[in-house]
Amino acid sequence: MRLADRITEVAVDDAVRASVSYDQLRTGDDGLYWLETRPDAGGGTTVTGWRPGEGTRDVSPSGFDIASGVHAYGGGSFAVTDGTLWCAGGDGLYRSRRHGEGLDLVSHGSFGDLTIGDGELLAVRESEQGDELVAVSLTGAPQVRTLASSRGFLAAPRPGPGWLAWTAWSERDMPWDACEVWVASYSPRGSVEGAVRLAGGPDESAVEPRWGPDGALYFVSDRSGWWNLYRWDGLEVEAVAPIAGECAAEPWELGYASYGFLDDGRIVVAVQEGPRHRLVVIDSDGAVRPVDLPYTSIKPYLAVRGTTVALIGSSPTAAPQVALIDLADADPQVEVLARPEHAGLDGARVSTPTQLRVRVASDREVLALVYPPTGSAADWRAPVIVRAHPGPTASCLLRLDWQAQFFTSRGFAVVDVDYLGSTGYGRAFRESLYGRWGLDDVDDCAAVAVHLLSTGRAAPGQVFIRGASAGGYTALHAVAQDGPFAAATAVSAIVDPDRWAQTVPRFQRAHAMRLRGGAGRVRAAAVQRPVLLIHGTADEVAVVEDVRELAEELTLLGSAPEVLLVPDVGHYVATSRRAGAALEAELAHYRSVMAGAANGQQGLHSRQR
Template sequence: MSDERWRSAPAAVDVARAGVSYDWLASIGGRLYWVESSPDAGRDAVVTWSAGSVAVLPGDGVGSGLHAYGGMPFAVLPSGEVVRVCDESGQLTGAVTVSATAHDYGDLTWSGVELLGVREDASGDDLVGVEMSSGRLRVLEATDGFLASPRVSGERLAWVRWDRGVMPWDSSEVWAAGYMPDEQLVGPVRVAGGPDESAFQPQWGVDGWLYFMSDRSGWWNLYRWRDGRTEPVALVEAECATAPWESGYANYAMLPDGRIVMTVQRGPVHELAVVSSGAMVRLPVPYTSIKPFLAVMGDRVAVIGSSPTRTQEIALVSADGSGRVEVVRPGADHRFADVSVPQLLQVESGGAQVTAVLYPPSGETGPAPMIVRPHAGPTYHSDLRLDGEVQFFTSRGFAVVDVDYRGSTGYGRTFRKALDGQWGRFDVADCRAVAEHLIEAGRAIPGAVFISGASAGGYTALRAACEEGPFAMAVARSAIVDPQRWTTTAPRFQRPHAAVLASPDSAVRADQVRRPVLLIHGVRDQIVPIGDTTALADGLRGRGLLVEMLTLENVGHYVSGTGLVAALEAELDAYRSVLKDAGLAVPG
C-alpha cells in the first residue's frame, strides 16, 4: 500500500473539527430554527434560516439538562424573540424574566398565550406556564415522576407522563385535559399508555384528533384519539418513533393537506414516508439516518439527515414523491479521503438474529485488524451515517463493525426488552458472535480483534474483557462499571434503566478481567461519575492489565474537541502496541 494513502488519512483533529451537529429543528412563522453545535464555535447556538439566508442568533449558549439528556431548549414568541434554556444554569433566559430556582428547564413551546415547558429538580417534574409580560409562573401539573411534551390546540392540552420507577420506552402515558390560561387543567384523562405500553409524542391534528406514538402492537406506530375512541393511523412492522432519550422528539409532522410525513426505521436504516388514508408511501431521500426532528414548511418537510457518505445536513424534502431535496445547511467539510462504505450483516446469536454494520478498511479486501463497537444506550441502535471516528480507523487499515445487540431499538418491543436482567451477558454474547463470524469469514485477523464502546457500550466492552473469547483488548470510554451502584449515582431519569437491565453479578471487578483495558473518562461526567472507573483502573494497574487511564479534564460524558483528539490517539496507539507485542502486522 502506498505512503500517499496514509498521508490522506484524517488526523484526530480533523475528526473533532468535523463534529458539527444539528438538533431541535422547528418551523415557525415561515422560518426554520435549530440548535447548532460546532467545535470551533465553542457553544451551542440557535440558528435560523429563511429564503436562503442563515443567521446565528446572538446570546449565551443554549442547552437543556432536563432528565439528564435534554428537552426542546428554545421557543420562538410571536414577536420573533426567542426564549432559551441556558446551557450553564438550566434556567430560562432571553425574552423572559423568571426568578431563578434549583430546576432544569426544557421542552419549551409557545401555547398561543403563554410559554409552556417542563422543569425538573430532585423531587420530580412540573409542567409550567409562564406569562411573558410579568414572568409569573404557574404549575399546571406536578409529579414525583416525569413529564414531557406539552402540546396545545385551542383550549386543549396534551402531555406525556411516566412514573419515577420506569423508563419512558418501557411504560409511559399520553394525557389530555381542558386548558385555559390562569386556570387549572380541566378533566384530565389518560389517552394511551400503561405498564406494558410506551406512548408519547402527542400532536393535535387540524381534524380535531390527538395523534401519538404507541408500541401496543409491538412496534412504535402512529395512532389517534378523540372523545374516548382510539384507532391506528398506519400499522407497519417497523419503528416509527425513536426511544425518547430527550423530551420533545418529532418523528412525524402534519402536512397542510392532511397527510402525515414520518420516519420509518428498520434496524439501522431510516426512511421517510407519507401516510394518507392509512396507506404509506416511501419518499425518496439521499439519507439513511434521519434525526427525530421533522418540521413542515409549506408543502415540504424539513429533515436533519445523513448517510454513509454524507455528513449531517438540514434539507427541505418535497412531499410529492419527486425526490426534490434543497439543502438548507450543508454538513461539515469532513475531508475524509477514500470513505469506507458499510455493509449490513445478519448474524445468529443465542437464537436471535443480530444486525451488524461492517466498515472494511479503506481500499482493502482481505482480513484485517478489527474493532467491534457495541453502541451506547443500550436502548439505542447503530447509526448508518458518516462517522468520523470510524473513518479515522478504517483509513489506517482497521475494519470497524457496529453491533445492534439484543436490547437495541429498531427491531420492536420484544427485541428491545430482551436485555432486561441480562446486561453484560446477551450484549457481550452478540458482539462475540459477530466477531467470530467475521473471523471465520476471513474478514478479521485472529488475535487482532478489539472491542471498544462508550457509556453503556463501554460497559459491554469491559464485560467482554472478563471472558475468554476473540477480543485482544477492550477500550472503555465514559463507561458504566457497576450497574447496581449506578442505580444510586446515575441521574434520576436513568436509575430505573440500570435497575431493570442489571443482574446481581453485573459489576465489573478488576480480579475478573482477563484482557488489557484502556480506560478513558471525563472528570466532569455527570451521567457516569468517574469514581468507579478510577477504582477499576487502580485494580487493573496492580494486575498489569491497565493499558492507560486517560483522564480528561473539563470533559463530561460526551467526549469532543481536544478530548476526542486525545481519546482517538490513545486508542490507536493501544491497538498498535497490542499488535506489535503479538508479532502481528501493524497497519498504516
C-alpha cells in the same frame, strides 16, 4: 461531498471538526431553527436560524451554551416566537432581550420541552422532588405558573383547542417501557381541569402527543409491539397506519418530533427499521407511501411547513445535514440548508458499510454494519474494531461517521453491532436485555467477531472491542472472559450496575434497576486483556470514581490499564473539546497491542530457531 480516488488518512483534527451535530430542528416565526454543536469550538451548542432568501445565522449569543439538564439528557431546550428566543441554560430559563444582544434569566431551575402556546410558553421543570408542567407568559414580566406536578416524570406539554396533552411515567419506569398520554381541559392563563389518561400503561409506551389540524390528538404507541401512530377523535382511539417499524425514537431526550402534518391532509413520518431510517407519507385513506430520499438515517426532529418537511438526514457517504424536502410533487426536491464543510476532508474517500447477519443462540440473528478499511479490495483482511453502541437501547445508524473513518483510513475495519436490547426491532427485542446486561450483549458482539475471524476477514489477535457508556460496560465484560477480543476501549463506562443505580441521575435510576442482574460489577481480577479507560471528570451519568477504582485495582494486580481522564468534560467525550485526544489515545492503544503481539511472535520464532 466529493469522493476522489485517492486514499488519505483522516486527520484527527478534521475528524473532530467534521463531527458537527445538528439537533432539535423546529419551526418558528417565518423560518427554521436548530441546535449546532461544534466540537472545534469547544463543544458549545448554538441556536442557528434559517429563513428563505436569507440563509443561516446564529441566533443565540456568542459564548452562551444552550443546554438543558432536564432528565439528565435534556431536549426541547429552545423555542422562537415573535423574534424572541426562549432557551434553557445551565442554571435556568432565559429570554432574549428585545433591544440589543444578550439574554435575561427568567427563572432558576432545570427546564426542557419548551413549547409555544397561545400567548404563553409551556415547559417541563424538574427538581429532585419531581416534575412540573409550567406556563410562562410571553409578554410583560414573565410569570411562571405550575399547571401539573408529579413525583415521577412529565413531558410533551402540547396545547390544543381547549385542551392540553402531555405524557407521564413513574419513577419505576423508563418512558420506552411504560409511558402514558394524558389530556385535560385547558385555556391559556387558566388551569388544568378534568385530566384523564388516554393511552399507555405498565406494558405500553405512548409518546409524542400532537394535535392534528383535524382537531384530533395523535400519538405514538407500541401496543402492537412496534411504535405506531394512533389518533383520538374525542371518543375513541384508532390506529392510523400499521407499520412493521418504529415510528418514534427511544425517548432519551424531550422534544422529539417523529411525525408532522402537511397542509394537504397527509402525515409525514420517520420510520426506523433496524439500522435504517426512511421517510413515509400517510395518505388520508391510511395508505403508506415511501419518499425517495438520499438519506438512510433521519433524526427524530421533523419540522413541517405547508407541503415541505425539514429534517436532519445523513447516509454512509453524506454527513448529517439539515435539508428541506418539498413533498408537493411525486418527485420530491431536496434543498440542503446546512452541512459540515471542512477543506481537510474535501476529496477524501470513505468506507461504506455492508450489513452482516450472524446467527447466535436461540436461533436468533444479530445485525452488524461492517465498514471495511478504506479503499480495500473485496477480499480484505484487517484488524477489526467492534463497537458496542451506548444506551443500550440505542442502535447502529447508517450515516457517515468521521470518527469511524479515522480508523478505516488507517487500515482498520470498524463493525457496529445491534446487540440484544437495541431499538429498531420492536418492543420485545428492546426489553430482552433486562436482567441479562453484560451477558447477551457481550455474546452478540463476540459472535460477530468470531464470524469475522472464521471467514478470514479479521486478523487473528487483532480484534478489539470498544464501547461508550453502557457500551463501555459491554466492552469491559467482553475482555473479562476468554474470547476473541485482544483489547478493549471503554469510554464514559459504567463499571458497577448496583453502584450506578445509586449515583445515576433520577431519570435513569429505573433503567439501572431493570438492566442489572446479569454480569454484575466488572471485576478487575477477571479482566484478561489490555484496557484503555477514557472518562470525563465531570461525568454525572457514570461517575469517574468507579473508573478510578477499577484502574487502581487493575494496577495492584499487575495489569495497569491505560487511562485518559478528561478534565471538566461530562458524559459525551466524543463531542467535547478533547475528542481528538481521545481518538489518538484509542489508536495508540490498538497499535501498542498489535506491536506487542508482533514482538511476542518474533520472540517465539527466535526461540524456535
